Amino acid sequence: MATWSDALDxxxxxxxxxxxxxxxxxxxxxxxxxxxxxxxxxRFQINDVEDMVEFKSPFAKLGGPxxxxxxxxxxxxxxxxxxxxGEHFLVVHNAKLATISLTEFDALxxxxxxxxxxxxxxxxxxxxxx
Numbered sequence: 001m002a003t004w005s006d007a008l009d010x011x012x013x014x015x016x017x018x019x020x021x022x023x024x025x026x027x028x029x030x031x032x033x034x035x036x037x038x039x040x041x042x043r044f045q046i047n048d049v050e051d052m053v054e055f056k057s058p059f060a061k062l063g064g065p066x067x068x069x070x071x072x073x074x075x076x077x078x079x080x081x082x083x084x085x086g087e088h089f090l091v092v093h094n095a096k097l098a099t100i101s102l103t104e105f106d107a108l109x110x111x112x113x114x115x116x117x118x119x120x121x122x123x124x125x126x127x128x129x130x
Contacts, residue, residue, distance in 0.1 A: 002098065004043040004051055010102050011041065029057075029113035037113040037120070043097070051097040055080075055108050057116035058088040065089065065123040073119075080112060082119070091116040 004023075011017060011025050019026035024042040042054045062084065070089060074082040080093035093112050100108070 004053075004097060006102075007041070007043070007053065007097065007105060010105065014106070029109065029117075031117075035117055035121075037117045039109060039113045039116075041109070052094055053097045053100075053105075054092060054094050055112040056083070056085075056090045056092045057112050058085075058090050059116040059120035060089040060123050062087045062089070077115070080115060089119075091119060 008020075008025070011027070012020065015027045017025045017027050018038075019040075023044070024040060026038060026040045029037045029039055037057055037059075039055060039057045042056070044052050044054060046052055067084075070082050077091075080091050083090050083092045091112055093108060095104075095108060
């Protein structure tokens with residue numbers, strides 16, 4: 001993938017976006033069983049030179065899952081990381097925009113949403129659904 005503009009064009013033509021801003025978009029990933037997961041894709045730069053893309057998906061609120069347990073789970077994740085942003089726990093994964101193809105971009109969307117969905121499902125007793 002060459003640019004953030006290419007990524008936006010792909011996202012706009014392939015998915016139904018709930019939010020569409022110059023540096024970020026939001027969408028809901030849906031599965032056949034009716035489960036859904038919000039995912040946000042954001043562009044940022046490292047050293048004002050290298051374009052990066054961040055995939056993040058909330059799965060619980062602060063006060064729900066035990067933060068110590070989430071840190072332990074974080075060490076076992078196959079990719080990405082658990083993060084806390086404001087009052088929400090998220091699955092977050094960052095990648096260099098120039099090094100991923102559109103196929104890999106779509107795979108990352110799915111993988112991040114699926115991992116957040118599994119985390120939400122595991123901690124559902126203590127989490128608010130999104």
